Amino acid sequence: DIQMTQSPASLSASLGETVTIECRASEDIYNGLAWYQQKPGKSPQLLIYNANSLHTGVPSRFSGSGSGTQYSLKINSLQSEDVASYFCQQYYDYPFTFGSGTKLEIK
């Protein structure tokens, strides 16, 4: 199975800041990566697919980048509604696997 190592586990930042969350795959996943946001008590919401494509309706302050084994999610101009957990998922190969999640809080 492809292991997804996500960091950091938690993150505290101020409103208006830029934050970056990273996922490292145990092998090349050829941009087969999605990022999701899960707010407390809610279902996960797709943010990014194919490593860098913004899902419909997702604010442009979210962006994804990376290639090979290293990928990142960047949130520009952090807003209060961005408080959530974020996690990555590789879908390059079966079984599809997830990162361990990052909990984002406002400082």
Add this chain to the structure above:
Amino acid sequence: EVQLQESGPGLVKPSQSLSLTCSVTGYSITSNYWGWIRKFPGNKMEWIGHISYSGSTSYNPSLKSRISITRDTSKNQFFLQLNSVTTEDTATYYCARVVPGSFYFDYWGQGVMVTVSS
């Protein structure tokens, strides 16, 4: 708009079977793929498996001997059965629409928490 809603018992006894239903509105399950994912206490997430628009299935090898995903197209529902459950199967179970060919999840249900306990 696509909406998914999980339903099923919140408590299952060890060694019994867990059966969940995902009801889909706003989209036919004879299009796309439809999957199950679970989130354990402590937040680890696991892909369980999916069923295609034609009814073919793919399962996580770690669960393959215990699971079955089926569907009822007349009701626009698909189902998860997990046999011989243990306390390790305690989790929140989500159903989701799968983007075919890419296999990420673009719409998710609210999730149903299932506890395995005697």
